[in-house]
Amino acid sequence: MKNILTYGTYDLFHIGHVKLFKRLKAMGDNLIVGVSTDHFNKLKDKHSIFSYEERAGIVKACRYVDLVIPENNWEQKKNDIEKYNITTFAMGDDWQGRFDHLKAQCEVIYLPRTENISSTDVKQNILSISQLELDSLKIKIDESIRIIESLQDSLK
Amino acid sequence: MKNILTYGTYDLFHIGHVKLFKRLKAMGDNLIVGVSTDHFNKLKDKHSIFSYEERAGIVKACRYVDLVIPENNWEQKKNDIEKYNITTFAMGDDWQGRFDHLKAQCEVIYLPRTENISSTDVKQNILSISQLELDSLKIKIDESIRIIESLQDSLK
Numbered sequence: 001m002k003n004i005l006t007y008g009t010y011d012l013f014h015i016g017h018v019k020l021f022k023r024l025k026a027m028g029d030n031l032i033v034g035v036s037t038d039h040f041n042k043l044k045d046k047h048s049i050f051s052y053e054e055r056a057g058i059v060k061a062c063r064y065v066d067l068v069i070p071e072n073n074w075e076q077k078k079n080d081i082e083k084y085n086i087t088t089f090a091m092g093d094d095w096q097g098r099f100d101h102l103k104a105q106c107e108v109i110y111l112p113r114t115e116n117i118s119s120t121d122v123k124q125n126i127l128s129i130s131q132l133e134l135d136s137l138k139i140k141i142d143e144s145i146r147i148i149e150s151l152q153d154s155l156k
Numbered sequence: 157m158k159n160i161l162t163y164g165t166y167d168l169f170h171i172g173h174v175k176l177f178k179r180l181k182a183m184g185d186n187l188i189v190g191v192s193t194d195h196f197n198k199l200k201d202k203h204s205i206f207s208y209e210e211r212a213g214i215v216k217a218c219r220y221v222d223l224v225i226p227e228n229n230w231e232q233k234k235n236d237i238e239k240y241n242i243t244t245f246a247m248g249d250d251w252q253g254r255f256d257h258l259k260a261q262c263e264v265i266y267l268p269r270t271e272n273i274s275s276t277d278v279k280q281n282i283l284s285i286s287q288l289e290l291d292s293l294k295i296k297i298d299e300s301i302r303i304i305e306s307l308q309d310s311l312k
Contacts, residue, residue, distance in 0.1 A: 012168065013169045013170075013214065014169075014206070014210065014214070015206070015209075015210040015213045015214055018213055018214055018217040019213075021217070022217070050170070050171070053171075054170065054171040057171045057174055057175075058169065058170070058171055058174055061174040061177070061178070061218050061219055061220065062217050062218065062219065063217055063218065063219040064217065137293045137294070137297065138293070140297060141293065141296060141297055141300065144297065144300035144301065144304065145300065147304055148300065148303055148304055148307065151304065151307040151308065151311065152307065154311060155307065155310060155311065
């Protein structure tokens with residue numbers, strides 16, 4: 001029995017998450033996903049749009065995921081690997097080398113991002129819509145400044 | 157065999173979508189989900205953050221969904237009900253009464269929203285972050301206007 005373990009926040013669930021889970025599930029028999037709790041995110045100075053319950057609920061509903069566990073702190077990985085009899089611990093290659101100390105317990109792999117997409121990209125995409133409103137306000141401010149300057153000249 | 161059919165855009169996949177699919181799946185044997193294509197959204201003047209391929213991929217990965225089909229136009233429901241031998245056609249109660257003409261073909265139900273959440277809410281939540289920047293710009297504009305008015309008074 002091959003048990004795979006990974007961790008993440010999974011805010012704004014996107015196709016990159018789905019493809020990652022599909023790939024990890026194909027590597028073994030069971031895929032266990034640790035979802036960072038809101039408390040843990042706060043410790044990391046991260047703010048998620050969705051709550052832990054919502055994020056965990058969405059990950060649980062993914063057909064490639066067998067079990068969702070809460071990720072409460074940095075130190076629990078060692079215990080989780082033992083508790084769930086993990087054979088492969090997988091993280092994105094933005095974490096390259098950071099978990100090599102777990103190699104004493106199981107296989108540790110770092111996966112390249114398959115998708116040119118992230119929750120941050122999604123947020124940026126949505127924000128770009130409001131950027132238009134911001135830009136139009138900035139133009140109005142510039143106009144105001146020009147009028148002020150010309151008025152000041154008249155006062156001299 | 158009870159086959160359930162529903163349609164939607166499913167942009168920014170959230171826990172409300174998951175709960176809806178779970179509920180629909182529990183009502184029958186197979187859940188078929190029509191996902192609106194980008195072309196169809198354009199016709200409806202709707203803009204989605206994710207492409208059809210991404211939205212359909214996420215819905216397909218949901219364990220409660222048995223089949224995903226593209227929704228290309230308003231008229232295809234009649235054909236889909238026949239083609240997939242649908243017993244129950246389900247839509248949100250914001251569509252109340254709009255599909256009663258399909259009752260000749262199958263059961264038509266309108267479900268109340270179980271979650272106080274929508275893709276629009278999610279976008280608003282993200283946008284509220286940039287609202288802070290907008291608000292600070294608006295304060296600057298008000299200040300500019302005050303200065304202009306006082307300068308104009310001086311010029312009288």
